[in-house]
Amino acid sequence: MTATDVRTPPPAAKRRKAPLSEGKKAERRLGWLLCAPAAIVMVAVTAYPILYSFWLSLQRYDLKFPDERKFIWFTNYVTVLSNGYWWTAFGVTMLITVVSVVVELVLGMGLALIMHRTIIGRGLVRTSALIPYGIVTVVAAFSWRYAWTPGTGYLAELVSPDGAPLTERASALAIVIGAEIWKTTPFMALLLMAGLALVPDDLIKAASMDGASWWQRFTKVMLPVMKPAILVALLFRTLDALRVFDNIYVLTNGANETSSVSMIAYNNLMKGLNLGIGSTMSVLIFLTVAIIAFVFVKLFGTAAPGSSDDGRR
């Protein structure tokens, strides 16, 4: 067995690992077999569309001009990446992502602490905190839209009786971000609450015996223990916020430069019927998501909450 190992081209890294025992090998084979069905389904439903989008992104393919379909390599990427609309949408998406995730983290932490500490009516508190997350985004977005439209809405009358907040860029973006925060803070709180449950009570009691103030206990004891949960929550929400679509579609429909990258990809695919340009945008969004996930996992060391340090690669 070892002989065959030696004859295979020897990358330096491979040599460092000790050869596997028979039992370990069998275990590993079983592991692969058990994973296989899930892996195959994943490949069928995700890999195929991704590769197909990539294939489409390399073509001039416009449903309006079916006869002019041809392979043009990376020309679509040049067109999109040198386009002002794309970068405006990219900036808007980044703004929405950063602001909403930061605010959600702070609010979510507060909510998680409240839900964690509540003794009376715990179920009621948790349920009511989760209601915004349970409402369909489009339905909630319509409520926000009517609330912010002069004539039909109380918020528009209350905050700016003379204007229409959804028709100005800054206020419209603020409303979109507000709707996102309202909607997904409960999700953040839920993930953070799972992290809070990991903090041993003894540790906090010991810290307070040593004279640590509430703030010290929070920053020196709870946050470090919760770090994996916080990172996972941040990763999930960042990737989610990056793909923001429903709220913008309903609230402004992209008017006054409030489109996100998902909105503009949709517009090029569904309204422009330009499969080449639209797929190029989808691939670029996918790459952005992949890069962010990579940064979180490799640089910040995000892993599943509760998994041990050496479980990470």
Added chain:
Amino acid sequence: MENPDRHPRRRRARARALAAAAAFVLLAPLAACGSDDEGGTPVLNLYQFPVEKMQDVIDTCNQRANGAYKIVYQVLPRTADDQRVQMVRRLAAHDDSMDILGLDVTWTQEFASADWIKEWAGDAKAQVENGTLAGPLASAQYNNKLYAAPNNTNVQLLWYRKDLVPNPPTTWDEMISDALALKQQGKTYQVLTMGAQYEGLVVLFNSLVASAGGHVVSDDGRTAVMDAGTVKALQVMKTFATAGVTAASFSNAVEDEVRLAFQGGGGAFQLNWPYVYASMQSDAPDMLKNVGWARYPGIDASTPSVTTIGGSNLAVSSYSKHPDLAFQAALCLRDADSQKYLAINSGQPPSIEAVYDAPEMTKAYPMKAEILNELKDASPRPRTPAYQNLSTVVAAQLSPPDQIDPQRTAASLKKSIQDAIDSKGVLP
């Protein structure tokens, strides 16, 4: 024994219920798709935007068909963008359950170029061409072939409150100063029209350009022009948006919001399609007494306005299972009787000229002279398969209208429109 899952009987019942639910969820959409020809009569699905009383016309045609076919009305959403997106998705997927399509005039060339609709030929073509107004007929042609049958046509009119405005303005400048005078007197003054970032804004732009004698694209639709007339039009649009005479929600308003605002007493002027008349008859008869109409305002007092042709065409889907019947049914849906019925009951101006002479039209349709007047000078929108891209780009660059900088906007529009025509452009 408290855990119900441990009780085998219950567990089986629950599993069965779950399986039934799963089967229903999986099969229900299939069943919905399979609603095909009932009892041997071929079913023709008409996909069209919502039209009041459309069902009456369909029922009449179904009766006249005498079992040859049965038209079923599949009502599309209210806004034009939503209608188009839904049709395009189905057509791109070669959906064979679509037979007759109610197309906005501007989509005809695009759908024809994409091979989604069938060419009209022979007897059916002759029947369509006979007696149809030239403007609407042109909107149904592409590369000198007929791809659709004009159904209704449309032009926007100026609707005004007779109790506030004694004489309707004939130019934009006049209308703005009238509104400002009303504002100073503390009366209702708003000029209501569509200013959201969508096709409605492009129609406004097109009408202004045509009234100023400008051209957005060349006659063959392959080159962006953007001449002095378009700059003048942008100037007027900017003045209008910044004069303080629009409603607060102008840059987010679409047709129905404008109609409801005017109906509810929220403005002194409304620039909108004639359907608002029929709606006011049923919803706000008290308001209607005070409402007058006039020709759409022009740019220059000596030159009458030129307005954009709206309306819709009926086309037959390339994927229809019964194309011959679909042509017949479409002819019935747009014949003189059907057009007259809808003109009277839903405020949809006919595309067949003779229908305007019908005696019932005068009573139910008091503004018909104004509409025919406007139709005689009307301007078609650029006829190019890339119209939708062109329109999206124009709407994006003109939104919000108070930010227009005439010279600069015209220059950047010219570049974007050329890109849109060459299908190199990125849509916002």
